[in-house]
């Protein structure tokens with residue numbers, strides 16, 4: 001059936017929409033806790049969320065813990081909330097446009 005699998009697609013655990021891996025942020029569970037994996041290569045069980053604070057809000061309530069098969073510690077939660085705050089403060093479209101026009 002579907003054979004167009006050139007671009008790796010991943011599903012956001014909050015809104016459950018699949019998307020190009022690059023548009024999603026990987027969160028990884030390691031022995032030291034749960035981290036945002038900005039490089040996307042850290043070893044451990046991973047889950048994905050859109051770089052969108054509203055997806056993070058949903059994800060942090062429950063679906064992310066379920067996807068990672070873990071319960072967040074206070075530190076984990078704090079780390080993830082911090083990242084959510086960064087996302088809320090970002091004006092991503094501006095950056096994207098800048099990069100696009102620079103060729």
Ligand SMILES: [Zn+2]
Nearest residue numbers: 012015050055
């Ligand atoms: Zn999402």
